[in-house]
Amino acid sequence: MNNNLGLQFSTQRLIIRPLEEKDYESWLSGFVNRHASQYKYDKGQIDMSDATEPWFAAMIQKHQQAIEADDLYIFAVFDKAGHHLGMLNIKNLSRDQFQWAEIGYFIHNQYWRQGYAYEALTELIKQTKETLKFHRIEAHINLDNQPSIQLIEKVGFEFECLRKGFIFEHGAWTDHYVFYLNTHDEPIE
Structure with missing residues (x-):
């Protein structure tokens, strides 16, 4: 299957697109070669034994x-040599008069501190405006996740608010910061 639905973008070093069946080995390698967890929000090494080719x-x-339903856009991030570096996503929160989405991202920890997350997010934000036509993008981040906060601010997001008891994780309702970016100054037709 080779159906990226016309959603392939590239930067100087990266290719960003939906996964295809031919990506299995590269995708699996990205996960299998992860280092041990380096901090609280790094999942580190992950058991991939259930991740078969049919799965x-x-x-x-x-x-x-999900893409065809305009619900969730999931993109793989590859370097130009074909190594799977991580994943990005844009979740449709509301279309109509809002054109509102949430962004998510991760880079495998063996590829950290090389600027890949910044480069990939910068391109995804551009495409979120130009191709997906979202006006407002939000990032929801744990209060103590400083690396993610620094990254999202670096790509142009602004702090908006603290949402109390926003998400149930680790057995409790957890507060999150909300950062936002408005991509358009003019209305979308």
């Missing part, structure tokens, strides 16, 4: 269905 193919179909 991967089914996951890709679910990703494509």
Whole structure:
């Protein structure tokens, strides 16, 4: 299956697009070669024993269905040599008069501190405006996740508010910071 739905973008060093079945080995390698967890929000090494090729193919179909439904856009990040570096996503929170989305991202920890997250997010933000036509993008971040806060501010997001008891994680309702970026100054047709 080779159906990236016309959503392939590139930067100087990166290719950003939906996963395809041919990506299985590279995708798996990205996860298998992760280092041990380096801080609280780094999952570190992950058990990938259930991630078979048929499982991967089914996951890709679910990703494509979400894209076709304009619900969730999931992108893989590869370097130009084909190494899977991480994932990005844009979740549609509301279309209509809002054109509002939430952004998510991770880079495998063996590729940290090389500028890949910044480069990938900068391109995704550009494409979120130009291709996906979202006006407002939010990032929801744990209060003590300084690396993510620094990254999202570096790509141009601004702090908006603290949402109390916003998400249930680690067995409790957790507060999150909300950062936002408005991509358009003019209305979308």
